[in-house]
Amino acid sequence: MKLAIFWIGTLAAFGITNGMIAQKEALIRNGTTIYLELRPLDPRSLMQGDYMELRYNLNDVSGMKKWRGHFVVDIGEDKIAKINRVFNDEELAENEHLLRYTNWSRGTRIGTDSFFFQEGHGNDYAQA
Incomplete structure (x- = not known):
């Protein structure tokens, strides 16, 4: 058994x-591949090595009442997504897509919030 x-x-x-x-x-x-605008942030961790903390440009979004939900994003021809509003079960236009978010104590999170890269290669990502 x-x-x-x-x-x-x-x-x-x-x-x-x-x-x-x-x-x-x-x-x-x-x-669908999309890109989001990032806000500058420069972390470094002695224990984890070189990494880039990803902070997305979410300044203009209001109405996030739930701790988990979806944003409605418009995707331009350059594949850069602009966050429009919080999704409330309405119909989406052809160029609109949903992007999942979670509210944490440190802010709103969309997917991963950090990108690790090889030690000493920080200058390669300085313009990101």
Whole structure:
């Protein structure tokens, strides 16, 4: 009985992991590439090495009542997204897309908030 539970748990773990991998690969393959404007910030960590903390330009967004939701973004021809408003279940125009956000104590988060790079290569990313 214990062996059966072990194998069922193992198969479930592998199944869930492979499902998540397939979902991310489908997003990479079929998703839309967009770019967001960043605000300047220059962190450095002795324990973690060189990295760039990503702070997105979200100054003009109001109406974030929930701790988790979606922004409506307009994507220009240069693929740079401009955050329009908070999504409230309305119809989207053709050039509008949804971007998920989460409110934390340190601010609003969209995806990752840091980018690590090889030690000593900080000048390569200075203009970012």
